[in-house]
Amino acid sequence: MSTVRLASITKHYGATVAVHEFDLDVADGEFVTLLGPSGCGKTTTLRMVAGLVEPTGGRVWFDDQDVTFLPPRARNIGFVFQTPALFPHLSVADNVGFGLSVKGSKKPAIATRVEEMLAMVGLTGYGGRLPAQLSGGQQQRVALARVLATDPRVLLFDEPLSALDKNLRDTLKFSIRELQRRTAKTAIYVTHDQSEAFAISDRIVVMNAGRVEQIGSQTDIYLRPRTGFVAEFIGANNALPGTVSAVEPAAAPATAPATAGEPATADELREHRFTIESGGLTLRCRSRLPVAIGDQVVAYLRPEDLEVVDEGDGAQYRNVVEGDIERVIFEGPTAQLRVRVDGRELRVDVGGDRRLIVGEGRGRVRLGFNDLTVIPADSAAGEPVVEEA
Amino acid sequence: MVSSRQLTNIVSHAYIWICLVVFVLPFLALLSYSITGSSTAAGSTYALKNFQNALGTFSDNLVWSLKISGLTLVVNTLVSLPAGYAIVRHQFPGKRILFSVLTLPLYVPAAVIGISLVLTYNFTYHLTNSMWGLVFAMALGTFPLMLIPIVVALKDLPIVFEEAAECLGATRWQTYRRIVLPLIGPGLSAGLLLTFIIVFNEYLVTLFVHPPGLTTAPLQVFNLIRTAGLAPTTAALAVTMQIVSFTAVVLFLRFFGNRHLKGTYLL
Numbered sequence: 001m002s003t004v005r006l007a008s009i010t011k012h013y014g015a016t017v018a019v020h021e022f023d024l025d026v027a028d029g030e031f032v033t034l035l036g037p038s039g040c041g042k043t044t045t046l047r048m049v050a051g052l053v054e055p056t057g058g059r060v061w062f063d064d065q066d067v068t069f070l071p072p073r074a075r076n077i078g079f080v081f082q083t084p085a086l087f088p089h090l091s092v093a094d095n096v097g098f099g100l101s102v103k104g105s106k107k108p109a110i111a112t113r114v115e116e117m118l119a120m121v122g123l124t125g126y127g128g129r130l131p132a133q134l135s136g137g138q139q140q141r142v143a144l145a146r147v148l149a150t151d152p153r154v155l156l157f158d159e160p161l162s163a164l165d166k167n168l169r170d171t172l173k174f175s176i177r178e179l180q181r182r183t184a185k186t187a188i189y190v191t192h193d194q195s196e197a198f199a200i201s202d203r204i205v206v207m208n209a210g211r212v213e214q215i216g217s218q219t220d221i222y223l224r225p226r227t228g229f230v231a232e233f234i235g236a237n238n239a240l241p242g243t244v245s246a247v248e249p250a251a252a253p254a255t256a257p258a259t260a261g262e263p264a265t266a267d268e269l270r271e272h273r274f275t276i277e278s279g280g281l282t283l284r285c286r287s288r289l290p291v292a293i294g295d296q297v298v299a300y301l302r303p304e305d306l307e308v309v310d311e312g313d314g315a316q317y318r319n320v321v322e323g324d325i326e327r328v329i330f331e332g333p334t335a336q337l338r339v340r341v342d343g344r345e346l347r348v349d350v351g352g353d354r355r356l357i358v359g360e361g362r363g364r365v366r367l368g369f370n371d372l373t374v375i376p377a378d379s380a381a382g383e384p385v386v387e388e389a
Numbered sequence: 390m391v392s393s394r395q396l397t398n399i400v401s402h403a404y405i406w407i408c409l410v411v412f413v414l415p416f417l418a419l420l421s422y423s424i425t426g427s428s429t430a431a432g433s434t435y436a437l438k439n440f441q442n443a444l445g446t447f448s449d450n451l452v453w454s455l456k457i458s459g460l461t462l463v464v465n466t467l468v469s470l471p472a473g474y475a476i477v478r479h480q481f482p483g484k485r486i487l488f489s490v491l492t493l494p495l496y497v498p499a500a501v502i503g504i505s506l507v508l509t510y511n512f513t514y515h516l517t518n519s520m521w522g523l524v525f526a527m528a529l530g531t532f533p534l535m536l537i538p539i540v541v542a543l544k545d546l547p548i549v550f551e552e553a554a555e556c557l558g559a560t561r562w563q564t565y566r567r568i569v570l571p572l573i574g575p576g577l578s579a580g581l582l583l584t585f586i587i588v589f590n591e592y593l594v595t596l597f598v599h600p601p602g603l604t605t606a607p608l609q610v611f612n613l614i615r616t617a618g619l620a621p622t623t624a625a626l627a628v629t630m631q632i633v634s635f636t637a638v639v640l641f642l643r644f645f646g647n648r649h650l651k652g653t654y655l656l
Binding site: 073 | 554555557558559568
């Protein structure tokens, strides 16, 4: 219904910086998720979009209207809170109709709209009940119906599923996405749950300490993290700090030989080849960024990118290391190995049949892997965490 | 043989009954006295006569008491609701001190309040001959009884309801009237009830500031006892006051207690 633009939006609480010069453009009908640990400023950012918190700097635009200092009631937004926040003394129908009622709509029109909205969230016939008579999931559906009833320009979600149990979260997150698609509303969604963010977003904004770390698609932030924080916060990662010891001459991207099991898209971006020394390990890397000899870097290695290699095998891997299995954790679809390599513990996720036999041998194991994600060491450290309102 | 558990049971029941008797006995005595005949009259239907007397001769006093109580409730509500909202929802310097000062009348003896008001009315507001002088005196002494339950109720009310209403397009007034007020109903009603009971039965402050000719029921009871001794008609007036207070409690619990508590997060 509306585009949203945040221009250098900033919030200070006294000396504490909650959000620092946050820039974001949300396209019409797009679903953008703000993802970050608690206290990273994502909720404060969302509340500034809603008008519940006044920014200390920057501007908020809905289309070409500057709404920075408009109160929430003048913005025509739909805000879904962490708790359903249904008015406990009003029936479900009166809750859903509240927004229309305060804007002076006629009763029959409200009743029609309420029916329509309750049908949309699958709660036809619940209008006469009180919120306390509904389950947590039903209450959050009513909260959705309540914000959709006023036909808002922008939908804002502040961890709406965090108070629900896991199964309910899984179904309701797709309901939210489905409703947003069907109504073609622009949506901004705040969560600290990666799987939630990955499941429903068009784009994800990873935030830390009041700043944007990276904005991108799911594959962008998982496969091509730009900062150490993103690499470590999203999914599991083994961090191997080291120093660049040798750089090969740059090869043309098109002629780079594709190695087995490597995604072609990642390959195109990794034309710089070099070697890093990390403790006693020598790692052969490729990266999208140029590096120079002596650079301090951190190489990240996903547990699922490490393969257990049999004796005498492993020629197809650019790197092969040996280590001792310290622990095996069977997790169902995969088994998690903790392997001590050169004095450091690496996490290795093993799937398929190998996950069943890997625990028996224990002892020594050979691990093969190809590319590592290399990030300059100075951008690997995050800012100190600030409080979230 | 009586087991120790049975013994505990018997003792606790006996304790409850003894307490009940001790507390209720004075009222029963008053009630029985109010329906006995006086020594100067002869006949058999004195019981009703005493109450007819109470509602006839003393009806002015009862009406004054009700009027003063009602007006005090209005003044208290108008003062305490905005004050309570400001104290809970807004940050300002000296908030705690202000709240302490506002609740001061609770700890000040009624006689002190009375003297202060006589002084104030005489030298500044010239309210000594006005019913409003008495109303404001009552409000001054009792508004903390409304303010405190309202503050407690608002503190217990998550701010998210107000934020949700505001995001749905409600103005401040709409949010206040349609969301906040019903949800703090239990706290508000508790304050109303306490104020009513205390103002309706207040004697000492009334004695200081009541204008000539305006005699409330409690004042009348005391005047009668002082001048005519304890007569059954006086007892009847006292019992009538008792009944009004009791009815107020029952009505408030019935209307506010149930309607506003049911289905809210409080229950």
